[in-house]
């Protein structure tokens with residue numbers, strides 16, 4: 001698995017060829033593609049850009065809402081000179097499940113739509129010739145998919161997605177696809193643990209390779225000057241007068257790893273790594289031993305027409321908007337984002353709460369009365385009482401966490417993990433499940449980053465049964481919107497402060513941050529006095545929350561929901577998507593963004 005977690009790079013020994021572009025595409029509603037030979041070509045394809053979600057490119061309802069099996073097929077030339085090494089296709093994601101075929105031979109299967117996997121193709125290719133690459137995907141949701149939902153049939157047999165989450169179930173080959181060449185003896189993993197020692201740093205490292213030759217690691221500063229070197233697959237790199245990575249003041253070293261046979265370089269890989277520590281202590285979150293205050297957002301990878309398709313332009317605009325407003329952090333709600341997003345956060349010095357795609361584990365929030373209305377009423381009211389959740393879903397969750405940590409562990413920006421969003425923690429059945437996944441991440445994350453989950457308002461202080469596993473508390477609360485909205489907003493302050501004081505009593509040493517709060521706001525609606533949905537009201541809600549946050553020194557961060565308006569399932573509570581953005585879906589600020597800009601530019605990143 002580790003090789004799949006290494007971000008693809010070209011080096012002196014590695015080659016890479018993009019497979020992005022136009023692929024053949026066809027729905028397979030009767031799941032007959034394998035039997036009918038679609039692995040070698042589609043009978044009646046259309047063309048589909050990769051990377052992209054397929055939904056919003058279509059103009060007909062059947063295609064947009066399609067749920068079930070669907071295929072992508074392309075022709076791939078594989079250079080003959082690559083025969084002496086390992087040739088793999090890396091899918092940065094395939095949502096939600098994928099089976100890969102080369103010239104009709106199955107070469108990979110992966111479940112989980114937000115993390116990479118590779119298909120090793122040496123034994124299936126025609127060298128120095130054209131090959132057929134076919135990918136069969138499926139986007140159905142269940143209690144054993146992450147994210148969680150249901151799939152049901154209309155009377156005419158059409159499958160319908162019923163997400164238990166408030167974002168559109170976009171799917172497809174939504175991130176980059178690359179053909180990779182690496183030597184047979186190759187670097188497969190790099191792990192680093194940073195220790196700050198006055199003005200110096202000591203970096204414990206571990207390299208995994210597929211062979212027995214020795215390894216060297218060289219560290220270069222941003223001017224390309226060597227600052228440390230070590231030999232062996234494990235060791236410590238001592239960096240004098242270290243330039244630490246900090247919030248909004250990033251510094252990245254280049255760690256160059258080589259497998260060597262004497263002077264011959266067998267394989268070379270590098271990563272850009274910021275040196276920092278992060279910990280929770282005495283109701284504070286500390287980066288490099290200094291107390292931080294997090295200002296930022298819950299986000300989505302979401303944009304018009306592209307859907308959840310990787311969009312470097314939109315990502316760049318999002319970072320520029322976040323820098324403009326004075327943010328220093330974000331949560332990858334509600335799934336691991338594209339690696340390019342984390343490299344951007346490394347470069348810009350953003351504190352990232354890296355969230356697993358475990359959303360929807362609370363039946364009563366299923367789909368927010370969405371038009372497609374989830375139908376699992378035959379199931380127990382609390383998610384974790386379901387036997388299949390305690391067995392199958394837990395196994396899938398653990399594997400997903402292993403993949404997420406393996407992929408993201410070197411990023412300086414990844415400063416904390418969120419293992420679930422808004423799970424049902426009202427019932428004791430959640431406790432063993434939570435302890436299993438939190439113990440797992442504690443074991444596999446060598447940097448021992450703080451871990452948490454986003455707490456839902458239906459499981460408040462005194463009801464929540466699992467808060468003991470969290471290193472810090474992260475609350476999603478909606479006074480001023482779902483409760484105590486409009487003219488009752490003042491009641492929200494009273495109730496929220498009462499709950500916060502109960503949380504502090506329950507967990508007196510743990511810092512608390514808010515990972516969601518806000519109000520749906522239609523850009524352009526103005527009312528005096530304000531009414532809900534108006535821009536003026538969103539400002540009032542932000543002001544209400546600001547007063548609450550400023551009342552307690554153990555509140556360490558504020559991340560309103562959401563950076564941008566985003567697409568959801570249609571339903572009576574969504575007006576072409578969720579409108580809680582501080583920016584519109586085309587990334588333009590609403591009135592409340594200017595309030596937050598004034599507030600956040602006056603709050604230092606470090607207390």
Ligand SMILES: CCC[C@@H]1NC[C@@H](O)[C@H](O)[C@H]1C(=O)O
Nearest residue numbers: 166422476478482516578580
């Ligand atoms: C009461 C739960 C609120 C909910 N939290 C998860 C987000 O993914 C949704 O978008 C947000 C909302 O309804 O706006």
